[in-house]
Amino acid sequence: MKLFDVYPLFDVNIVKGQGCKVWDDKGVEYLDLYGGHAVISIGHSHPHYIQKVTEQLNKIGFYSNSVINKLQVELAERLGRISGYNDYQLFLINSGAEANENALKLASFTNGRTRVLSAEKAFHGRTSLAVEVTNNPKIIAPINNNGHVTYLPINDLPAWEKELQKGDVCAVILECIQGVGGIKLATKEFAQGLQKLCKEHNTVLICDEIQCGYGRSGKFFAHQWLDIKPDIITVAKGIANGFPMAGVLISPDFKPVYGQLGTTFGGNHLACAAALSVLDVFEQEGLVENARIVGDYLIEQLKAIDSPHIQDIRGRGLMIGIDLDIPQKDIRQPLIYQEHCFTGCAGTNILRLLPPLCLSKAEADLFIEKLKKVLASL
Known part of the structure; x- marks a missing residue:
């Protein structure tokens, strides 16, 4: 048997990581400005993370959700305190797509509606409902194309108001910073107006914080820059630093009904131990603040680069996008193979930076040097 070929792969076999660096099987060191799709939040192989996961594995790694798991209770309490959502409820699952699936189901259970508004160029996952609210027809199979979703331009409030006034919208789902969509930021005016409209029309506001949340924006959630409070928040990726885990943060206005939601693996003992260790490191090392400080610095240094190929820095x-006037692969490939630095991409012309939140200014400077070398060589 061989692997089903779903990804174009770089010819690099990563076998070790530490902080913001990884090494391949030949011993070559790489600077990691991508964090495995924004998953590595506290850095690779953090000693506290290793200790806590190992300790838990030596006790019990998994048992059914039919019994009490006090680690889940501790995680909910600490996440509520650190994020500022003490009064919300937490449902734990395994992935970002699953989080969005459950958020949309919960919204529909609540108001009985079926129509959803999503942003143009949105990405919310690849499973049934999650892929339907993702604005990419290439990955929506016929079985998922059920006509539930209307896609609208981000920040065009009148367009969203027109649809919400029809009174049949179950939910609005929004990335306050679009990831796959090219690092486009929702404005405060748009987000606050959208929240007001959702309340007026009994529509559930869901903020997808899977990529832009969990400290990455310099606040715990990206929507907190916009002074809004969504009804439901979805999280994943950085929540457990690489261990598969996700969560749905649910307003106290929603009342649970047994049987509506469920999970086999979600919130298992190992996942909770990993997630709790992430919150430990967030607090001990000030990583949310570090993301803001080093992020501001990196954006400033990127904007100072004198290159005709850089069109915009967002x-x-x-969570940073470098908008280019050339295909991003012309930059990304030499960054990997010649300068030994990983970045991501969005579309054909945008480099996407999603490093671990422990990135230092010295490592940001090192990336700037590597990027300048590649730009100069074109």
């Missing part, structure tokens, strides 16, 4: 905290 982002907040350590």
Whole structure:
């Protein structure tokens, strides 16, 4: 048997990581400005993370959600305190797509509606409902194309108001900083107006914080820059630093009904131990603040680069897009193979930076040097 070929792969076999660096099987060191799709929040192989996960594995790694798991209770309490959402409820699952699936189901259970508004160029996952609210027809299979979703331009409030006034919208789902969509930021005016409209029309406001949340923007959630409070928040990626885990933060206005939601693996003992260790490191090392400080510095240094190929620099905290006038692969490939630095991409012309939140200014400077070398060589 061989692997089903779904990804174009770089010819690099990563076998070790530490902080913001990884090494391949030949011993070559790489600077990691991508964090495995924004998953590595506290850095690779953090000693506290290793200790806590190992300790938990030596006790019990998994048992059914049919019994009490006090680690889940501790995680909910600490996440509520650190994020500022003490009064919300937490449902734990395994992935970002699953978080969005459950958020949309919960919204529909609540108001009985089926129509959803999503942003143009949005990405919310690849499973049934999550992929339907993702604005990419290439990955929506016929079985998922059920006509539930209307896609609208981000920051065009009148367009969203027109649809919400029809009175049949179940939910609005929004990335306050679009990731795959090219690091486009929702404005405060748009987000606050949208929240007001959702309340007026009994529509559930869901903020997808899977990529832009969990400290990456320099606040715990990206929507907190916009002074809004969504009904439901979805999180994943950085929540457990690489261990598969996700969560749905649910307003106290929603009352649970047994049987509506469920999970086999979600919130298992190992996942909770990993997630709790992440929050430990967030607090001990000030990583949310570091994301803001180093992110601001990196954006400033990027904007100072004198290159005709850089059209725009967008982002907040350590979620940054470099908009190019050439294909991003012309930069990304030499960054990997010649300068030994990983970045991500969005579309054909945008480099996407999503490093671990422990990135230092010295490592940001090192990236700037590497990027300048590649730009100069074109």
